[in-house]
Amino acid sequence: MATASFLHCTSQKSSLSSLFRSDLHRRSPSVKCSRPMKMKVTMSVDNRSYWAVMEADIKAHLKQAIPIHPPLSVTEPMDHLIFAAPRSLAPALCIAACELVGGQRNQAIAAASALHLMHAALYTHEHLPLSKPKPKTKPTIYHSFKPNIELLTGDGILPLGLELLARSDEPTIKNSGRILRVIIEITRAVGSQGMLDGLYLENKCSGSDGGDDLCDVGWMAHVGEKKVGEFYACGAACGAILGEGSEEEIEKLRKFGFYVGMIHGMVLFGRDSRYEDKKLLEVVEGFRVLALKELEGFKEKQILETILE
Protein backbone atom coordinates (compact mmCIF):
# COMPACT_ATOMS: atom_id res chain seq x y z
CA MET A 1 0.00 0.00 0.00
CA ALA A 2 2.89 2.35 0.71
CA THR A 3 4.10 1.79 -2.82
CA ALA A 4 0.66 2.60 -4.16
CA SER A 5 0.74 5.93 -2.37
CA PHE A 6 4.03 6.76 -3.99
CA LEU A 7 2.76 5.85 -7.41
CA HIS A 8 -0.13 8.25 -7.10
CA CYS A 9 2.23 11.13 -6.48
CA THR A 10 4.46 13.00 -8.87
CA SER A 11 8.16 13.00 -9.50
CA GLN A 12 9.87 14.32 -6.36
CA LYS A 13 12.46 11.88 -5.13
CA SER A 14 13.85 13.17 -1.82
CA SER A 15 13.28 10.96 1.23
CA LEU A 16 11.48 13.40 3.50
CA SER A 17 9.27 14.94 0.90
CA SER A 18 8.25 11.55 -0.47
CA LEU A 19 7.37 10.37 2.99
CA PHE A 20 5.39 13.51 3.72
CA ARG A 21 3.33 12.92 0.62
CA SER A 22 2.87 9.32 1.62
CA ASP A 23 1.61 10.41 5.03
CA LEU A 24 -0.77 12.92 3.62
CA HIS A 25 -2.13 10.52 1.10
CA ARG A 26 -2.87 7.95 3.78
CA ARG A 27 -4.40 10.40 6.20
CA SER A 28 -6.92 11.60 3.70
CA PRO A 29 -7.25 9.57 0.52
CA SER A 30 -9.08 12.37 -1.24
CA VAL A 31 -6.13 14.76 -0.97
CA LYS A 32 -3.98 14.88 -4.09
CA CYS A 33 -0.30 15.72 -4.32
CA SER A 34 -1.12 19.03 -5.93
CA ARG A 35 1.06 21.23 -3.71
CA PRO A 36 4.40 19.46 -3.47
CA MET A 37 6.89 20.92 -1.02
CA LYS A 38 9.62 22.94 -2.71
CA MET A 39 12.51 20.98 -1.25
CA LYS A 40 15.98 20.32 -2.62
CA VAL A 41 16.10 17.16 -4.70
CA THR A 42 19.58 15.72 -4.86
CA MET A 43 19.35 12.16 -3.55
CA SER A 44 21.33 9.65 -5.59
CA VAL A 45 20.02 6.28 -6.68
CA ASP A 46 22.41 4.54 -4.25
CA ASN A 47 21.22 6.55 -1.29
CA ARG A 48 17.62 5.91 -2.13
CA SER A 49 18.45 2.23 -2.16
CA TYR A 50 19.88 2.45 1.34
CA TRP A 51 16.60 3.69 2.82
CA ALA A 52 14.45 1.51 0.56
CA VAL A 53 16.37 -1.65 1.50
CA MET A 54 16.19 -0.72 5.16
CA GLU A 55 12.43 -0.22 5.03
CA ALA A 56 12.02 -3.50 3.15
CA ASP A 57 14.09 -5.23 5.85
CA ILE A 58 11.88 -3.84 8.61
CA LYS A 59 8.75 -4.89 6.78
CA ALA A 60 10.15 -8.37 6.15
CA HIS A 61 11.07 -8.70 9.83
CA LEU A 62 7.55 -7.73 10.84
CA LYS A 63 5.95 -10.09 8.32
CA GLN A 64 8.10 -12.95 9.56
CA ALA A 65 7.57 -12.16 13.25
CA ILE A 66 3.83 -11.57 12.94
CA PRO A 67 2.55 -14.01 10.31
CA ILE A 68 -1.06 -14.19 9.20
CA HIS A 69 -2.30 -17.49 10.65
CA PRO A 70 -5.54 -18.85 12.09
CA PRO A 71 -7.60 -17.40 13.61
CA LEU A 72 -7.63 -15.04 10.62
CA SER A 73 -10.24 -12.89 12.34
CA VAL A 74 -7.46 -11.82 14.73
CA THR A 75 -4.32 -11.83 12.59
CA GLU A 76 -5.78 -10.27 9.43
CA PRO A 77 -6.88 -7.04 11.15
CA MET A 78 -3.52 -6.95 12.93
CA ASP A 79 -1.59 -7.32 9.68
CA HIS A 80 -3.77 -4.71 7.99
CA LEU A 81 -3.50 -2.13 10.77
CA ILE A 82 0.25 -2.62 11.19
CA PHE A 83 0.85 -1.74 7.56
CA ALA A 84 -1.98 0.76 7.12
CA ALA A 85 -0.31 3.34 9.34
CA PRO A 86 1.48 6.15 7.53
CA ARG A 87 5.21 5.78 7.40
CA SER A 88 7.28 7.09 10.24
CA LEU A 89 11.01 7.60 9.79
CA ALA A 90 11.74 6.65 13.41
CA PRO A 91 12.35 2.93 12.61
CA ALA A 92 14.68 3.74 9.71
CA LEU A 93 16.54 6.27 11.85
CA CYS A 94 17.00 3.57 14.48
CA ILE A 95 18.81 1.27 12.08
CA ALA A 96 20.76 4.07 10.39
CA ALA A 97 22.00 5.32 13.77
CA CYS A 98 23.02 1.81 14.79
CA GLU A 99 25.05 1.39 11.62
CA LEU A 100 26.54 4.87 11.92
CA VAL A 101 28.11 4.05 15.29
CA GLY A 102 29.50 0.77 13.97
CA GLY A 103 26.68 -1.66 14.79
CA GLN A 104 25.07 -4.26 12.56
CA ARG A 105 21.56 -3.96 11.13
CA ASN A 106 20.37 -7.07 12.96
CA GLN A 107 21.23 -5.46 16.31
CA ALA A 108 18.57 -2.80 15.73
CA ILE A 109 15.96 -4.53 13.56
CA ALA A 110 13.78 -5.64 16.50
CA ALA A 111 13.82 -2.14 18.02
CA ALA A 112 13.01 -0.61 14.62
CA SER A 113 10.09 -3.02 14.27
CA ALA A 114 8.91 -2.20 17.80
CA LEU A 115 8.99 1.51 16.96
CA HIS A 116 6.87 0.87 13.88
CA LEU A 117 4.38 -1.15 15.93
CA MET A 118 4.07 1.59 18.59
CA HIS A 119 3.40 4.09 15.85
CA ALA A 120 0.85 1.80 14.19
CA ALA A 121 -0.98 1.10 17.47
CA LEU A 122 -1.32 4.76 18.38
CA TYR A 123 -2.31 5.72 14.84
CA THR A 124 -5.08 3.09 15.01
CA HIS A 125 -6.35 4.45 18.31
CA GLU A 126 -5.96 8.07 17.22
CA HIS A 127 -8.51 7.45 14.49
CA LEU A 128 -10.89 5.24 16.45
CA PRO A 129 -14.52 6.30 16.13
CA LEU A 130 -15.61 7.07 19.68
CA SER A 131 -19.14 7.75 20.85
CA LYS A 132 -18.36 11.48 20.85
CA PRO A 133 -17.20 13.08 17.61
CA LYS A 134 -13.49 13.47 16.92
CA PRO A 135 -11.95 16.95 17.01
CA LYS A 136 -12.64 18.98 13.89
CA THR A 137 -9.03 18.99 12.78
CA LYS A 138 -8.80 15.20 12.46
CA PRO A 139 -9.06 13.99 8.91
CA THR A 140 -11.59 11.27 8.21
CA ILE A 141 -10.02 7.93 7.37
CA TYR A 142 -11.45 4.76 5.97
CA HIS A 143 -12.04 2.03 8.58
CA SER A 144 -11.72 -1.55 7.39
CA PHE A 145 -12.91 -3.04 10.67
CA LYS A 146 -15.47 -2.43 13.37
CA PRO A 147 -14.40 -0.05 16.17
CA ASN A 148 -14.12 -2.79 18.81
CA ILE A 149 -11.79 -4.78 16.53
CA GLU A 150 -9.64 -1.73 15.85
CA LEU A 151 -9.50 -0.95 19.56
CA LEU A 152 -8.48 -4.48 20.55
CA THR A 153 -6.05 -4.82 17.67
CA GLY A 154 -4.31 -1.59 18.62
CA ASP A 155 -4.13 -2.84 22.20
CA GLY A 156 -2.54 -6.06 20.90
CA ILE A 157 0.00 -4.36 18.64
CA LEU A 158 1.50 -2.27 21.42
CA PRO A 159 2.65 -5.08 23.77
CA LEU A 160 3.63 -7.18 20.76
CA GLY A 161 6.25 -4.60 19.79
CA LEU A 162 7.80 -4.74 23.22
CA GLU A 163 7.64 -8.53 23.26
CA LEU A 164 9.58 -8.71 19.98
CA LEU A 165 12.16 -6.35 21.40
CA ALA A 166 12.54 -8.29 24.66
CA ARG A 167 12.86 -11.53 22.71
CA SER A 168 15.75 -10.10 20.70
CA ASP A 169 17.93 -10.50 23.79
CA GLU A 170 21.01 -12.58 23.01
CA PRO A 171 22.58 -13.84 26.23
CA THR A 172 25.73 -14.75 24.30
CA ILE A 173 26.42 -11.12 23.44
CA LYS A 174 25.26 -9.77 26.80
CA ASN A 175 22.95 -7.06 25.48
CA SER A 176 20.15 -7.43 28.05
CA GLY A 177 21.01 -4.13 29.69
CA ARG A 178 20.93 -2.27 26.38
CA ILE A 179 17.59 -3.82 25.43
CA LEU A 180 16.08 -2.81 28.76
CA ARG A 181 17.40 0.72 28.24
CA VAL A 182 15.76 0.79 24.80
CA ILE A 183 12.47 -0.48 26.26
CA ILE A 184 12.56 2.43 28.72
CA GLU A 185 13.33 4.86 25.87
CA ILE A 186 10.46 3.59 23.73
CA THR A 187 7.84 3.32 26.48
CA ARG A 188 8.64 6.88 27.55
CA ALA A 189 8.55 8.20 24.00
CA VAL A 190 5.10 6.78 23.33
CA GLY A 191 3.66 7.19 26.84
CA SER A 192 1.81 9.96 28.62
CA GLN A 193 4.87 12.23 28.63
CA GLY A 194 5.52 11.60 24.93
CA MET A 195 3.37 10.88 21.89
CA LEU A 196 0.23 10.50 23.97
CA ASP A 197 0.86 13.91 25.51
CA GLY A 198 1.01 15.26 21.95
CA LEU A 199 -2.27 13.60 21.06
CA TYR A 200 -3.83 14.96 24.24
CA LEU A 201 -2.62 18.49 23.53
CA GLU A 202 -3.84 18.22 19.95
CA ASN A 203 -7.28 17.12 21.13
CA LYS A 204 -7.39 19.94 23.64
CA CYS A 205 -6.80 22.68 21.12
CA SER A 206 -9.39 21.47 18.69
CA GLY A 207 -13.12 20.95 18.37
CA SER A 208 -14.14 18.66 21.16
CA ASP A 209 -12.10 19.83 24.10
CA GLY A 210 -11.14 23.43 23.58
CA GLY A 211 -11.22 26.13 20.98
CA ASP A 212 -9.38 27.18 17.88
CA ASP A 213 -7.84 30.04 19.86
CA LEU A 214 -5.48 27.52 21.46
CA CYS A 215 -4.23 26.21 18.13
CA ASP A 216 -1.57 28.79 17.46
CA VAL A 217 1.69 27.99 15.76
CA GLY A 218 3.60 27.65 19.05
CA TRP A 219 1.08 25.19 20.44
CA MET A 220 1.10 23.08 17.33
CA ALA A 221 4.91 23.11 17.28
CA HIS A 222 4.77 21.70 20.80
CA VAL A 223 2.35 19.03 19.60
CA GLY A 224 4.81 18.26 16.79
CA GLU A 225 7.64 17.93 19.31
CA LYS A 226 5.70 15.37 21.29
CA LYS A 227 4.08 13.44 18.45
CA VAL A 228 6.98 13.33 16.03
CA GLY A 229 10.18 15.09 17.19
CA GLU A 230 10.71 13.13 20.39
CA PHE A 231 9.66 9.85 18.77
CA TYR A 232 12.22 10.25 16.00
CA ALA A 233 14.78 11.32 18.63
CA CYS A 234 14.01 8.11 20.50
CA GLY A 235 14.41 6.05 17.32
CA ALA A 236 17.86 7.43 16.58
CA ALA A 237 18.99 7.19 20.22
CA CYS A 238 17.82 3.56 20.46
CA GLY A 239 19.79 2.65 17.34
CA ALA A 240 22.92 4.25 18.78
CA ILE A 241 22.42 2.44 22.11
CA LEU A 242 22.04 -0.94 20.40
CA GLY A 243 24.99 -0.26 18.12
CA GLU A 244 27.07 0.31 21.26
CA GLY A 245 27.68 3.97 20.57
CA SER A 246 29.25 6.23 23.19
CA GLU A 247 27.01 8.40 25.38
CA GLU A 248 28.10 11.41 23.34
CA GLU A 249 27.17 9.67 20.07
CA ILE A 250 23.80 8.62 21.50
CA GLU A 251 22.95 12.19 22.51
CA LYS A 252 24.11 13.69 19.20
CA LEU A 253 22.00 11.20 17.26
CA ARG A 254 19.05 11.79 19.59
CA LYS A 255 19.22 15.50 18.70
CA PHE A 256 19.64 14.70 15.01
CA GLY A 257 16.52 12.51 15.15
CA PHE A 258 14.62 15.23 16.94
CA TYR A 259 15.37 17.80 14.25
CA VAL A 260 14.44 15.36 11.47
CA GLY A 261 11.19 14.66 13.32
CA MET A 262 10.48 18.36 13.76
CA ILE A 263 10.92 18.90 10.03
CA HIS A 264 8.53 16.05 9.33
CA GLY A 265 6.07 17.36 11.92
CA MET A 266 6.33 20.94 10.74
CA VAL A 267 5.62 20.00 7.16
CA LEU A 268 2.61 17.97 8.26
CA PHE A 269 1.27 20.85 10.31
CA GLY A 270 2.13 23.22 7.47
CA ARG A 271 -0.31 21.28 5.34
CA ASP A 272 -2.97 22.18 7.88
CA SER A 273 -2.40 25.78 6.73
CA ARG A 274 -1.24 27.11 10.07
CA TYR A 275 2.05 28.09 8.45
CA GLU A 276 2.58 30.18 5.36
CA ASP A 277 4.66 28.21 2.84
CA LYS A 278 7.54 30.69 3.03
CA LYS A 279 7.64 30.70 6.81
CA LEU A 280 7.44 26.92 6.85
CA LEU A 281 10.45 26.57 4.57
CA GLU A 282 12.44 28.94 6.80
CA VAL A 283 11.66 26.84 9.87
CA VAL A 284 12.48 23.61 8.04
CA GLU A 285 15.78 25.07 6.88
CA GLY A 286 16.62 26.07 10.45
CA PHE A 287 16.10 22.52 11.69
CA ARG A 288 18.05 21.14 8.74
CA VAL A 289 21.10 23.22 9.69
CA LEU A 290 20.85 22.11 13.31
CA ALA A 291 20.49 18.48 12.27
CA LEU A 292 23.54 18.57 9.99
CA LYS A 293 25.58 20.06 12.83
CA GLU A 294 24.85 17.03 15.02
CA LEU A 295 26.34 14.72 12.38
CA GLU A 296 29.71 16.45 12.47
CA GLY A 297 32.44 14.06 13.55
CA PHE A 298 30.74 10.88 12.29
CA LYS A 299 32.77 9.15 9.57
CA GLU A 300 29.90 7.73 7.52
CA LYS A 301 27.53 10.64 7.95
CA GLN A 302 26.74 11.05 4.24
CA ILE A 303 23.92 8.53 4.23
CA LEU A 304 22.14 10.17 7.16
CA GLU A 305 22.59 13.55 5.54
CA THR A 306 20.57 12.38 2.56
CA ILE A 307 17.47 12.14 4.71
CA LEU A 308 17.57 15.95 4.85
CA GLU A 309 17.88 16.58 1.14
Added chain:
Amino acid sequence: MATASFLHCTSQKSSLSSLFRSDLHRRSPSVKCSRPMKMKVTMSVDNRSYWAVMEADIKAHLKQAIPIHPPLSVTEPMDHLIFAAPRSLAPALCIAACELVGGQRNQAIAAASALHLMHAALYTHEHLPLSKPKPKTKPTIYHSFKPNIELLTGDGILPLGLELLARSDEPTIKNSGRILRVIIEITRAVGSQGMLDGLYLENKCSGSDGGDDLCDVGWMAHVGEKKVGEFYACGAACGAILGEGSEEEIEKLRKFGFYVGMIHGMVLFGRDSRYEDKKLLEVVEGFRVLALKELEGFKEKQILETILE
Protein backbone atom coordinates in the same frame (compact mmCIF):
# COMPACT_ATOMS: atom_id res chain seq x y z
CA MET B 1 -12.35 2.97 46.19
CA ALA B 2 -11.58 -0.71 46.60
CA THR B 3 -12.18 -0.28 50.31
CA ALA B 4 -15.52 1.34 49.64
CA SER B 5 -16.59 -1.64 47.60
CA PHE B 6 -15.79 -3.94 50.47
CA LEU B 7 -17.74 -1.80 52.90
CA HIS B 8 -20.83 -2.10 50.79
CA CYS B 9 -20.74 -5.88 50.96
CA THR B 10 -21.56 -8.23 53.80
CA SER B 11 -19.45 -10.29 56.17
CA GLN B 12 -17.62 -12.93 54.10
CA LYS B 13 -13.91 -12.80 54.77
CA SER B 14 -12.19 -15.23 52.41
CA SER B 15 -9.75 -13.71 49.91
CA LEU B 16 -11.33 -14.93 46.70
CA SER B 17 -14.92 -14.33 47.62
CA SER B 18 -14.16 -10.83 48.88
CA LEU B 19 -12.41 -10.02 45.67
CA PHE B 20 -15.23 -11.42 43.59
CA ARG B 21 -17.66 -9.16 45.33
CA SER B 22 -15.34 -6.25 44.81
CA ASP B 23 -15.15 -7.03 41.10
CA LEU B 24 -18.85 -7.34 40.74
CA HIS B 25 -19.54 -4.15 42.58
CA ARG B 26 -17.19 -2.24 40.31
CA ARG B 27 -18.47 -3.75 37.13
CA SER B 28 -22.02 -2.76 37.85
CA PRO B 29 -22.61 -0.34 40.71
CA SER B 30 -26.30 -1.18 40.80
CA VAL B 31 -25.66 -4.87 41.59
CA LYS B 32 -25.84 -5.70 45.28
CA CYS B 33 -24.00 -8.45 47.14
CA SER B 34 -27.22 -10.29 47.66
CA ARG B 35 -26.08 -13.75 46.46
CA PRO B 36 -22.75 -14.38 48.17
CA MET B 37 -20.85 -17.48 47.04
CA LYS B 38 -21.06 -20.33 49.52
CA MET B 39 -17.32 -20.73 49.99
CA LYS B 40 -15.38 -22.00 52.97
CA VAL B 41 -14.39 -19.19 55.31
CA THR B 42 -11.41 -20.12 57.45
CA MET B 43 -8.78 -17.45 56.86
CA SER B 44 -7.03 -16.33 60.03
CA VAL B 45 -6.34 -12.72 60.91
CA ASP B 46 -2.62 -13.22 60.23
CA ASN B 47 -3.20 -14.65 56.77
CA ARG B 48 -5.55 -11.85 55.88
CA SER B 49 -2.81 -9.45 56.94
CA TYR B 50 -0.36 -11.09 54.54
CA TRP B 51 -2.56 -10.36 51.50
CA ALA B 52 -3.70 -7.00 52.80
CA VAL B 53 -0.16 -5.81 53.45
CA MET B 54 0.93 -7.07 50.04
CA GLU B 55 -1.85 -5.19 48.28
CA ALA B 56 -1.07 -2.06 50.28
CA ASP B 57 2.59 -2.37 49.25
CA ILE B 58 1.66 -2.63 45.56
CA LYS B 59 -0.63 0.38 45.85
CA ALA B 60 2.06 2.38 47.67
CA HIS B 61 4.61 1.45 44.99
CA LEU B 62 2.23 2.62 42.26
CA LYS B 63 1.39 5.85 44.10
CA GLN B 64 5.08 6.61 44.54
CA ALA B 65 6.02 5.67 40.97
CA ILE B 66 3.11 7.51 39.36
CA PRO B 67 2.48 10.62 41.45
CA ILE B 68 -0.27 13.11 40.69
CA HIS B 69 1.57 16.19 39.43
CA PRO B 70 0.98 18.95 36.88
CA PRO B 71 -0.49 18.77 34.35
CA LEU B 72 -3.34 17.46 36.48
CA SER B 73 -5.50 17.02 33.38
CA VAL B 74 -3.19 14.12 32.48
CA THR B 75 -2.17 12.63 35.81
CA GLU B 76 -5.56 12.81 37.58
CA PRO B 77 -7.37 10.63 35.01
CA MET B 78 -4.40 8.27 35.06
CA ASP B 79 -4.47 7.97 38.84
CA HIS B 80 -8.24 7.51 38.82
CA LEU B 81 -8.28 4.84 36.11
CA ILE B 82 -5.37 2.92 37.61
CA PHE B 83 -7.22 2.49 40.86
CA ALA B 84 -10.76 2.31 39.46
CA ALA B 85 -10.14 -1.09 37.89
CA PRO B 86 -11.53 -4.05 39.81
CA ARG B 87 -8.98 -6.00 41.77
CA SER B 88 -7.07 -8.75 40.08
CA LEU B 89 -5.16 -11.29 42.16
CA ALA B 90 -2.39 -11.59 39.54
CA PRO B 91 -0.19 -8.91 41.17
CA ALA B 92 -0.56 -10.44 44.64
CA LEU B 93 0.19 -13.90 43.23
CA CYS B 94 3.34 -12.50 41.65
CA ILE B 95 4.74 -11.37 44.99
CA ALA B 96 3.53 -14.44 46.88
CA ALA B 97 5.20 -16.75 44.35
CA CYS B 98 8.44 -14.76 44.55
CA GLU B 99 8.48 -15.10 48.33
CA LEU B 100 7.51 -18.78 48.17
CA VAL B 101 10.63 -19.64 46.15
CA GLY B 102 12.83 -17.68 48.54
CA GLY B 103 12.84 -14.25 46.91
CA GLN B 104 12.32 -10.85 48.52
CA ARG B 105 9.18 -8.77 48.04
CA ASN B 106 11.14 -5.91 46.43
CA GLN B 107 12.34 -8.25 43.67
CA ALA B 108 8.75 -8.64 42.44
CA ILE B 109 7.07 -5.36 43.36
CA ALA B 110 7.71 -3.70 39.98
CA ALA B 111 6.37 -6.72 38.09
CA ALA B 112 3.32 -6.86 40.36
CA SER B 113 2.70 -3.17 39.70
CA ALA B 114 3.13 -3.72 35.95
CA LEU B 115 0.56 -6.52 36.06
CA HIS B 116 -1.89 -4.23 37.83
CA LEU B 117 -1.31 -1.51 35.22
CA MET B 118 -1.88 -3.93 32.31
CA HIS B 119 -5.12 -5.03 33.91
CA ALA B 120 -6.19 -1.41 34.54
CA ALA B 121 -5.39 -0.34 30.96
CA LEU B 122 -7.36 -3.18 29.37
CA TYR B 123 -10.27 -2.72 31.79
CA THR B 124 -10.42 0.96 30.78
CA HIS B 125 -10.48 0.09 27.10
CA GLU B 126 -12.91 -2.80 27.60
CA HIS B 127 -15.49 -0.32 28.84
CA LEU B 128 -14.76 2.48 26.41
CA PRO B 129 -17.90 3.90 24.76
CA LEU B 130 -17.35 3.33 21.04
CA SER B 131 -19.47 4.70 18.21
CA LYS B 132 -21.18 1.32 17.95
CA PRO B 133 -22.94 -0.07 21.02
CA LYS B 134 -21.10 -2.47 23.30
CA PRO B 135 -22.13 -6.13 23.33
CA LYS B 136 -25.30 -6.76 25.28
CA THR B 137 -23.53 -8.73 27.98
CA LYS B 138 -21.29 -5.86 29.01
CA PRO B 139 -22.47 -4.11 32.16
CA THR B 140 -22.77 -0.36 32.05
CA ILE B 141 -20.16 1.42 34.12
CA TYR B 142 -19.84 5.01 35.22
CA HIS B 143 -17.35 7.05 33.18
CA SER B 144 -15.58 9.87 34.97
CA PHE B 145 -13.89 11.19 31.84
CA LYS B 146 -14.62 11.76 28.19
CA PRO B 147 -14.01 8.79 25.87
CA ASN B 148 -10.94 10.31 24.21
CA ILE B 149 -9.34 10.89 27.61
CA GLU B 150 -10.08 7.33 28.73
CA LEU B 151 -8.68 5.98 25.45
CA LEU B 152 -5.46 7.99 25.68
CA THR B 153 -5.05 7.30 29.38
CA GLY B 154 -5.40 3.55 28.84
CA ASP B 155 -2.83 3.81 26.07
CA GLY B 156 -0.52 5.61 28.48
CA ILE B 157 -0.96 3.17 31.36
CA LEU B 158 0.10 0.14 29.31
CA PRO B 159 3.63 1.25 28.33
CA LEU B 160 4.09 2.84 31.74
CA GLY B 161 3.78 -0.57 33.38
CA LEU B 162 6.51 -2.00 31.19
CA GLU B 163 8.68 1.08 31.73
CA LEU B 164 8.47 0.63 35.51
CA LEU B 165 9.41 -3.01 35.11
CA ALA B 166 12.36 -2.28 32.81
CA ARG B 167 13.56 0.40 35.22
CA SER B 168 13.64 -2.10 38.07
CA ASP B 169 16.76 -3.61 36.50
CA GLU B 170 19.61 -3.69 39.01
CA PRO B 171 22.92 -4.19 37.22
CA THR B 172 24.58 -5.04 40.54
CA ILE B 173 22.44 -8.16 40.96
CA LYS B 174 22.50 -9.10 37.28
CA ASN B 175 18.76 -9.61 36.85
CA SER B 176 18.40 -8.07 33.35
CA GLY B 177 17.77 -11.46 31.77
CA ARG B 178 15.03 -12.29 34.28
CA ILE B 179 13.34 -8.92 33.79
CA LEU B 180 13.35 -9.39 30.02
CA ARG B 181 11.84 -12.84 30.48
CA VAL B 182 9.11 -11.34 32.65
CA ILE B 183 8.43 -8.63 30.05
CA ILE B 184 7.92 -11.40 27.47
CA GLU B 185 5.61 -13.27 29.87
CA ILE B 186 3.50 -10.19 30.57
CA THR B 187 3.27 -8.89 27.01
CA ARG B 188 2.18 -12.33 25.83
CA ALA B 189 -0.36 -12.72 28.62
CA VAL B 190 -2.05 -9.41 27.82
CA GLY B 191 -1.58 -9.51 24.03
CA SER B 192 -3.56 -10.87 21.13
CA GLN B 193 -2.93 -14.48 22.19
CA GLY B 194 -3.91 -13.75 25.79
CA MET B 195 -6.32 -11.36 27.52
CA LEU B 196 -7.12 -9.57 24.30
CA ASP B 197 -8.01 -12.87 22.67
CA GLY B 198 -10.42 -13.42 25.58
CA LEU B 199 -11.98 -10.00 25.07
CA TYR B 200 -12.28 -10.68 21.36
CA LEU B 201 -13.94 -14.06 21.93
CA GLU B 202 -16.26 -12.49 24.47
CA ASN B 203 -17.27 -9.77 22.01
CA LYS B 204 -17.80 -12.35 19.30
CA CYS B 205 -20.26 -14.41 21.29
CA SER B 206 -22.36 -11.47 22.32
CA GLY B 207 -24.59 -8.83 20.82
CA SER B 208 -22.48 -6.92 18.39
CA ASP B 209 -20.46 -9.59 16.62
CA GLY B 210 -22.27 -12.87 16.90
CA GLY B 211 -25.19 -14.44 18.65
CA ASP B 212 -26.12 -15.82 22.02
CA ASP B 213 -25.91 -19.33 20.56
CA LEU B 214 -22.14 -19.07 20.76
CA CYS B 215 -22.13 -18.22 24.44
CA ASP B 216 -22.30 -21.72 25.86
CA VAL B 217 -20.50 -22.72 29.03
CA GLY B 218 -17.52 -24.17 27.15
CA TRP B 219 -16.98 -20.99 25.16
CA MET B 220 -17.21 -18.79 28.22
CA ALA B 221 -14.81 -21.07 30.09
CA HIS B 222 -12.36 -20.50 27.24
CA VAL B 223 -12.91 -16.77 27.59
CA GLY B 224 -12.21 -17.15 31.30
CA GLU B 225 -8.96 -19.00 30.55
CA LYS B 226 -7.77 -16.17 28.35
CA LYS B 227 -9.01 -13.22 30.37
CA VAL B 228 -8.23 -14.44 33.86
CA GLY B 229 -6.63 -17.92 34.06
CA GLU B 230 -3.61 -17.24 31.90
CA PHE B 231 -3.12 -13.77 33.37
CA TYR B 232 -3.01 -15.15 36.92
CA ALA B 233 -0.73 -17.95 35.67
CA CYS B 234 1.56 -15.29 34.25
CA GLY B 235 1.54 -13.38 37.55
CA ALA B 236 2.60 -16.40 39.59
CA ALA B 237 5.21 -17.50 37.02
CA CYS B 238 6.72 -14.00 36.89
CA GLY B 239 7.06 -13.94 40.67
CA ALA B 240 8.81 -17.31 40.64
CA ILE B 241 11.15 -16.15 37.85
CA LEU B 242 12.10 -12.97 39.72
CA GLY B 243 12.52 -14.89 42.98
CA GLU B 244 15.03 -17.12 41.19
CA GLY B 245 12.90 -20.25 41.44
CA SER B 246 13.83 -23.38 39.51
CA GLU B 247 12.12 -24.12 36.18
CA GLU B 248 10.05 -26.78 37.93
CA GLU B 249 8.93 -24.31 40.60
CA ILE B 250 8.08 -21.72 37.95
CA GLU B 251 5.88 -24.19 36.06
CA LYS B 252 4.16 -25.49 39.21
CA LEU B 253 3.35 -21.95 40.30
CA ARG B 254 2.20 -21.05 36.79
CA LYS B 255 -0.33 -23.90 36.99
CA PHE B 256 -1.33 -22.89 40.51
CA GLY B 257 -1.98 -19.34 39.30
CA PHE B 258 -3.97 -20.64 36.35
CA TYR B 259 -6.31 -22.64 38.61
CA VAL B 260 -6.78 -19.70 40.97
CA GLY B 261 -7.58 -17.54 37.96
CA MET B 262 -10.03 -20.08 36.61
CA ILE B 263 -11.85 -20.13 39.94
CA HIS B 264 -12.00 -16.34 39.89
CA GLY B 265 -13.12 -16.33 36.25
CA MET B 266 -15.70 -19.10 36.79
CA VAL B 267 -17.29 -17.30 39.68
CA LEU B 268 -17.47 -14.11 37.65
CA PHE B 269 -19.08 -15.92 34.73
CA GLY B 270 -21.29 -17.81 37.17
CA ARG B 271 -22.73 -14.48 38.14
CA ASP B 272 -23.75 -14.03 34.54
CA SER B 273 -26.08 -17.00 35.19
CA ARG B 274 -24.54 -19.33 32.63
CA TYR B 275 -23.82 -21.80 35.42
CA GLU B 276 -26.19 -23.22 37.99
CA ASP B 277 -24.87 -22.45 41.48
CA LYS B 278 -24.41 -26.15 42.27
CA LYS B 279 -22.53 -26.88 39.04
CA LEU B 280 -20.40 -23.82 39.57
CA LEU B 281 -19.34 -24.93 43.04
CA GLU B 282 -18.39 -28.35 41.67
CA VAL B 283 -16.17 -26.78 39.02
CA VAL B 284 -14.61 -24.42 41.54
CA GLU B 285 -13.89 -27.32 43.88
CA GLY B 286 -12.22 -29.24 41.04
CA PHE B 287 -9.87 -26.35 40.32
CA ARG B 288 -9.20 -25.92 44.05
CA VAL B 289 -8.01 -29.52 44.32
CA LEU B 290 -5.77 -29.14 41.27
CA ALA B 291 -4.33 -25.90 42.62
CA LEU B 292 -3.52 -27.40 46.02
CA LYS B 293 -1.74 -30.27 44.30
CA GLU B 294 0.66 -27.84 42.59
CA LEU B 295 1.73 -26.45 45.98
CA GLU B 296 2.92 -29.83 47.22
CA GLY B 297 6.63 -29.79 48.00
CA PHE B 298 6.84 -26.07 48.81
CA LYS B 299 7.88 -25.45 52.40
CA GLU B 300 5.90 -22.29 53.06
CA LYS B 301 2.82 -23.21 51.08
CA GLN B 302 0.30 -22.42 53.82
CA ILE B 303 -0.01 -18.76 52.93
CA LEU B 304 -0.76 -19.49 49.28
CA GLU B 305 -3.26 -22.13 50.30
CA THR B 306 -5.26 -19.48 52.10
CA ILE B 307 -6.11 -17.84 48.81
CA LEU B 308 -8.24 -20.90 48.07
CA GLU B 309 -10.19 -20.96 51.30
